[in-house]
Amino acid sequence: MRWLFRLFLILLLALGLVGFGMVERDPIIAKTEPPSSKDVREARALVQRVRFLSRAPEASEQVLEVPAATLEGALRMGARMVPGFRGKTELEEGQLRVLVAAPIPRTKGAFWVNLDVSVPSYTGELQLDAVRIGRISLPPALALWIGRVGADLFMGSGSSEAIMTAVEQLDVTPEQITARLDLDVSQRSEIAARVFGTLRGGTLPSAPEIDRYYVAIREALDDGRLPTRGSFIPHLRFALEMAAEDTGADNRANAYTAAIFALAEACGASEFGLISERLVPDWTDAGRDWQRGCSKVTFANRIDSKRHFVTASAIQAASNRGVAVSIGEFKELFDKTRSGGFDFTDITANNSGIRLANRMMGAPAEEWPRLLGRIQTESDVLASFEGIPGLMPRKEFDARFGSVDSPAYRAMLDRIETRIDGLPLHATP
Template identity: 45%
Template sequence: MPACAVLARARRHRSICPSPVSARSEPILMWWLLRTILMLLVVGMLALALAVGPLFLQDTPILEASAPPSPQDVVATRQLVRDIRAAAGEGQESNTVLRADAAQLNSAIRLGSRFIDGFRGRVTIDASEVLGEISMPVPWWRGQKWLNISGRVPEFEQQFSLSRITVGATDLPPALAIAVARTGANIGIGHRFGDKVLEAATAMKITGDVLAFRIDLDDVGKNGVMRGAFGTLRGREMPAPDVIEAYHQRIREAIEQGTLSETGSLLPYLRFALQAALENSTPETLPNAYTAAVFGLAKACGAKDFAMIVGRLAFDTATAPGEWSTHCNDVTFNGRIDSRRHFITSAALQAASNTGVAVSIGEFKELHDIISGAGGFDFTDLAANLSGIRMSNVLMAAPIDAWPSLLERMSAEQDVIVPFDGIPQIMPEAEFKARFGDVDSPQYKAMLAMIEARIDRLALYRGN
């Protein structure tokens, strides 16, 4: 299992020496990272709000709503995540550090804001400090209030610090604010999450509008921490890696034995995995059994780097993989290989987190495809994503005695995944802008609503 350390702890006192790096990264890693970072910010902010009391909430935000994310934002953020992954290395000591400018960081914030309705953020870099500003809506008994926080981070070595932190209109002692955010993340997420994230930041230097970070990501990536983080999102602990691997092994053995065909539809795979989850489950254990089964299926048949991306979260990567002579690479859904990958990967991400994560992952992937050479924005990919999300929502909410009836409803593909007729496919940037504008436009939202309405009529989801 590769370690995620930019520099070994023994080398923390060395000065930052940026060096050029390059590494391959798949888009899904970006969404996991953004969600984790934003989750820490939100938990910390809520802890601050509880600590300082409602008098610190304000009637208006300190930041204007930003424009919806653009394809260029996705590309900039993906490059940032590539750099993070390159800086993480392969478990060897390295002089590599992470560099990012304000434009990249603000692109990442615009994407991350899609995960939490109303969230706003901005980073500004000056000669010696970084100014971070955040506004988040807070439901209130007489309408809505805003939690506004601004903080200044000076250059540091060894230990993260703040020179100023303002909540509402009040300045707080920086050490107190850090302690409250750390404790809130520790309690809210568990696994010493706040401690580990703050300990991961070991240095920051500012050169012009570019930040150079030295970060030790290893502790943040360990199974226990990530399972706890996504357990918080889903309301329960993630299944243990060995349980997920057992489902993966069972699916792969079924392919080897010919029980599951190497060609044809994904539907038999779905029914096989769901039946396996139902066997020997109790009402209390069935949601986790479903999550483990769908993760095992995603590892076998989902996005090609799914296992690599979430390996620290869910898979027992210490176990050597089996030598398989068969595979599901040619299996399709709605007659398409990419729809199979979109459907099952979104179902797995939904089982691990919530709708906002899985929808945004698909949305950002399509924005990236507009200018990446992959062709353009494809609503049929989003339709497959949304169908997979709905399957997870329905099955995880259903009582155990309803499962046999739900499995019976899955007799054909069109009982589970929405047909693509009439749904726009690959559109270059100019066509997407002409027809839909951006991902906040009424036309875009109407298209998603139409897809959701079609999903409502499918046999598996009808009445749920």
């Protein structure tokens, strides 16, 4: 009923936007460039800086400086997560202007919602100078009220307060914005969890739920029921079989998410801990003196492929496809200049894991035994790497594919998705 109510509100809002001139035929800004490796590096550094500041003992120490170029890069990255999204910032002395264009879903770019917001330098709660949606100018106070109501409606009561007060002071110059934060670790984690929960369509499983799966996986490793070398398939089946036993009509998404979170913590990329601590801040991962692990277990005879697969599947379970795909893509862009190059086989492992999450979470509980029966070997869930370009230095990637928005790049992604379509897990009966 909650989601029916939200759908009704969205439809009502859409009709209102059309009737009052808030929907336009053309986007307010031209198509933005795809994110570059530099954008990803700077965004990564920015996230690490926010993480460090949230742990600062004194609020006066939480000062964040963000250059104009970094803001633009962040918007380009956002465009990869939300299909059709376009964003741009303009900085003047004492004024930050944000322009956003988003297409109306299912209109094939025929209709757009354009947003033009001016944010002044301020001290205290977030303030706005001017707000324009389409051809309509809104009083700033009304726009803030609508934003508060929307945040609380879609992200849960209290979300607006946490967001509105996260930056207690903003200073804007033509070169950068300087933000004084009022944010501790728990607040940061709460905001992240609510954002991911909104993308996901529901709250994430609790820390005790995830701990139960994690302990079971680690105990199975310690007593020899799960191997410490060889294929990752036994570990994946173990987690999914546990989730299948817990799965009912109302909790299959949470059962899968708890199982895959625990599996990613045990066997995935070390960076997954940075995500999990934001989404489930009370999760302790049931730390014990475990004797055996799965760090040397592989997919396609590669440790990194296993990590990519299970980590992407866990992020997908916590969010939506746009976020999970983009995070994997951003990592490859970062690696292009820092870790040797861009690797489409990593993207293949990422997308195979994402599709596993979609398949299991989208299936009725009674179909899970049949789906588990299809997962017997690696080739049932992981697309073949044959003919897929592996590690490419930056110059080679640029020469062959140009950017992540080029026809050649999209054709390679289509080729990967076609292979995943043909896997036994996803094949039509």
